[in-house]
Amino acid sequence: MFWLADEHGRKIVEAAEKVEKPVEQFVDETAAKFKELAGVLNISNDDFVRTTDQKRHWPAVEKMWRKLLSKGDIYKANYKGLYCVGHEAFMKPSELKDGKCPIHFKEPETIEEENYFFRLSRYANELESIIRTEEFKIVPAGRKNEILSFIAEGVEDVSFSRPSKDLSWGIPVPDDPTHTIYVWSDALVNYISLLGYAEDGENFKKYWPADVHIIGKDILRFHALIWPAMLLSAGLPLPKNLFVHGFITSGGQKMSKTLGNVIDPFEVIKKYGADAARYYLLREIPPTEDGDFTFEKFEERYNADLANGLGNLVARVLTLAEKRTAKKELKISADVREIIDRAWENYEKHLAEMKFNEALETIRRLIGFCDEYVDKEKPWELLKQGKEKEFDQAMLNLLTSLSHIAWLLEPFMPQTADKIFEQLGIEKTAKDEWNNKFVIKKQASLFPRLPK
Incomplete structure (x- = not known):
């Protein structure tokens, strides 16, 4: 299992400021928590590359930038638009609900500045074609239709930088330190920087393109349009499938510190065990829809299925x-x-x-x-x-x-x-080799029943 962490952008800076910590310390502590969670959830951690890694990630981003630039797909222009910090993206007025981002429930800021742009519009027709024919397959069908509708409304070129005077926490644009590479054009490259894209490493040749790319529904546009277009521009193959999952809600609502309904995974694992937590999330949460977590539902499923x-x-x-x-x-x-x-x-x-x-x-x-x-x-x-x-x-x-x-x-x-x-009393060998070589060594109950 290879891990990666997206650590740049204004949202990260603001999160660090909110807890009154230097941004470097904040991202280090966050990365450490993910590593700890991987351990207690019994998930392997064979490699972990963060976007702040100047030796392994930054060279890959710079290589990708120069590839897009050489194709004539990056240019400079003035731009005015509505910027959602939560998404780290500009949004169309038609995407807002009552003037607010429907995911983060905040009004986007109006920003006017000179940026580098990526010619996403150049790849709109090709993307529409490969999505319709499922050469690039999006699952479920509802998410595929969502992207096709977005393309039908007209695909615009996207901002690929921010002035470094406004955002220095990121990777400088090659040959132009007055601009910082846009967080998504930085973060998306992490999928291949981890594999050694910068130096055409063996892992990159072995593992790319991905058979299945799994993402959350709130970042569909970045992975179904921007990332595939970047790959097309760079002459790289696309993932074969894009699988889009929903959210885990808490008591029927989005998890929020304000509402006090955030579920601490460490608490769940400590109380019930890693396997019980893994079972509930994979059994109870529909793969492509939102699914709800409450301790009552968890214990009901635990007793019924496991105990x-x-x-x-x-x-x-x-x-x-x-x-x-x-x-x-x-x-x-x-x-x-x-x-x-x-x-x-x-x-x-x-x-x-x-x-x-x-x-x-x-x-x-x-x-x-x-x-x-x-x-x-x-x-x-x-x-x-x-x-x-x-x-x-x-x-x-x-x-x-x-x-x-x-x-x-x-x-x-x-x-x-x-x-x-x-x-x-048997080895974990091929399933047809056990015959009846059982040597019984009964132990304590796997899942003791929880009291009601």
């Missing part, structure tokens, strides 16, 4: 499995194998479509099948009746199903998957 569902199933099956060591010559029943194979098929389909909640629902259904199987077969009764072969077959079906559930959970809940593998 009563997964955790209870693992405990039931392992308690039964401890009663007898199964014979080695048995094979999983054909009907159970079919259900597992179908679960994998649906799971992989949902992942390919970025429907993470549906992938987790597939796992939940497999857990439900196992619960029903236990109730139907009643392995404890089989053992009491001396039907050892039938007991062994039932347990093999259940233990094999659990091992597949662990593999299915691996991308979403890695710590939980590891605990299940450990309790089954």
Whole structure:
């Protein structure tokens, strides 16, 4: 996992001033928090390049600027417009709601100044074509239509600099230190500066273009128009897919310090665990729509799916499995194998479509099948009746199903998957190599039920 941080622009300067800290200290502390969060959420951190990195990021931005300049796509002109600090962008009057930014709920400032501009209008027709044909695919369709409507209204060239006397916190325009490169034309390049674009590094050749670019809905225009146009101008390939997600709201409202409804992720992880937090966000929040977080909803989902569902199933099956060591010559029943194979098929389909909640629902259904199987077969009764072969077959079906559930959970809940593998006494190998080599090592409950 490669990380990057957008740290320039007026919004950052104002945020630092608000807490009375030097901007350098403010961004250092913020970056440290993200690194800490990656750790507690069990997310790998193989590299972290910030836009303030003068050795790795700045040369890539300068290279991109010179590429656009050489194509005749950067020019200087006077401009007057409405500037939203929250977006770090000029906005059209038609984009405002009651004279305010619909995302940040503030009136934009009227700014008139000489800037460098990028000829975005030159690429409007080409962008419209590749978006319509889905050569550059935007998901969901509603966001695709939103961008096509924006193009239809007329695409204007965009400001690509600010006078350095008004904004010095950023990268100077090459050969013109009186201007600072516009924060978005700086930040967007971070996607490839991280990969070594400046020096045509091996990672850049290996990983670009991206298969899927995931963004929030509030920055759609920058990633569906400005960034692709920059890449076209520079002669670089575009990401194959642009996946646009919604917001996480709190109690049905946008998170705000003023409202006092901001959710502290460290608090959630400390109280419930990283895997429970990951599960809720990916299971409860629709991939392309807004989704709501409240502690009540979290605990309801935790008890239903994790404590009563997964955790209870693992405990039931392992308690039964401890009663007898199964014979080695048995094979999983054909009907159970079919259900597992179908679960994998649906799971992989949902992942390919970025429907993470549906992938987790597939796992939940497999857990439900196992619960029903236990109730139907009643392995404890089989053992009491001396039907050892039938007991062994039932347990093999259940233990094999659990091992597949662990593999299915691996991308979403890695710590939980590891605990299940450990309790089954098997290595995390290819899913068809387990057979019935289970050595049961039952441990404490995976997800203790929360009190109401």
